[in-house]
Amino acid sequence: MHKTQKDKPFYFLVTGAFILSLFVVGLGAYTRLTDAGLGCPDWPGCYGFLSVPQTQAELQTAQAAYPETPIEPIKAWNEMIHRYIAGSLGLLILAIAVMAWCREGRPKLLPSLLLMAVCFQALLGMWTVTMQLMPVVVMGHLLGGFTTVSLLWLLRLRIQPKPLFYHHGFTPNLSLSPKYLISLRTLAIAALLIVIGQIALGGWTAANYAAVVCTQLPICEGDWQGDFQASAFELIQPPHSSYEYGVLDYAQRVSIHVAHRIGAMIASVSVLMLAVLLWLKPPLRCYSLWLIAFLSLQVTLGVINVVASLPLSVAVTHNLVGLLLLIALVTTCYRLVCDCRCSLEMKYFASESSTHG
Known part of the structure; x- marks a missing residue:
């Protein structure tokens, strides 16, 4: 019997992370398609706050810090909710990597690749904002999300308690x-x-x-x-103050x-x-x-x-x-x-x- 057959907590953690990663990709698409990618002009906060500014004092402070960026609460919340859930996924993947390396018999390569992928994905998320939706960064962020989901699924296939392909006597x-x-x-x-x-x-x-x-x-x-x-199809485009709504x-x-x-x-x-x-x-x-x-x-x-x-x-x-x-x-x-x-x-x-x- 393979050691991972008795390692159900690790399996359930990976499964939960995989399901959450699907939500993250869906929310990312929703954020992009509602033009909320720049809903917050800074990263990882929003107008200098950990959440979207709401009170009158917070709104005045935010507008003073970013006078050229009108505050649109709906877009800002779309962006921040995506960040919160993506951050939660990052923490789950960190836990997966730590658990994988702390116990003999668990796969090491895939959790390590996942941790590197989600760290680079966080950088791409930051660059998406700081580089004003530069297309190559936005495309890379999408590919990074798909890569993260695929690696989580591969890890799940690798460690499932009962191999997917051998159910019901299948060989x-x-x-x-x-x-x-x-x-x-x-x-x-x-x-x-x-x-x-x-x-x-x-x-x-x-x-x-x-x-x-x-x-x-x-x-x-x-x-x-x-x-x-x-x-x-030139990945590096001429510099612009913002790439929102396209420059081509x-x-x-x-x-x-x-x-x-x-x-x-x-x-x-x-x-x-x-x-x-x-x-x-x-x-x-x-x-x-x-x-x-x-x-x-x-x-x-x-x-x-x-x-x-x-x-x-x-x-x-x-x-x-x-x-x-x-x-x-x-x-x-x-x-x-x-x-x-x-x-x-x-x-x-x-x-x-x-x-x-």
Whole structure:
């Protein structure tokens, strides 16, 4: 029996942190989409206070300290609630790392990576404010959040008391040849990398306020090919006093939007190819179903965003479903890696047995 099978408190802590991380990503998307990223002009407080200034004296002090920044309480609260919950997640991840290193048998690498990721994520959160929503920082903050969730999920898979893949008497796919499993694993990893690239494109689209520049489907209206601007993808943009509401021109935003749509097509094809191959193998069909379900929902939400001009609830859900699709791919890759390892080990032991038999 694996040592983690008796380590339920650690498992429940990781599970709680994972659930909280989903809320943090959702709140981050809501904060960004309500233009509350600069709801507080400083960090980690708000107008020099630990909370949003409320009394008349606090409001006067805040306005005197930041005379060029009007106080908008709703946006400020959106930003601060996100910070409070993100900070709570950071403390949970710190506890996970400490617990992992204080007891033999617990994984060490993933908790360490998580702690580094959440520390860097905090820096990105600070830079988001101090650098006035610089797009590369905003995109990095989004990717950092997705990375944190994925690492927590991987850690949960690693330590769950009863392995996910062996419920109800299920065993690894030893009936499949190692060569086939390796090919399937390679395709799954490729699909995962493509989806990560598409998520980055989505973050770049949002950070540059390019989500609603195209209103036609399936490709943008006008001569988008002739107007395509490679400069739209330069990560380091010219300095501005603020990047709120975007600083790129119309042609550059169209270029970003179109690239995001083309990326969505490529990502959809790669995920569908993987889902079809998984469906052909009955033990792996559940992964195929999850991939198809999340992909279909994500494409539908993307279309609604264009047709309905980015409704807030749909846009937030689009972020979360993209995250769920990423988690489904991470789970599939993890499963296939485990199966490949088991299959190769069984092949090796069978070869050794025949040699010494």
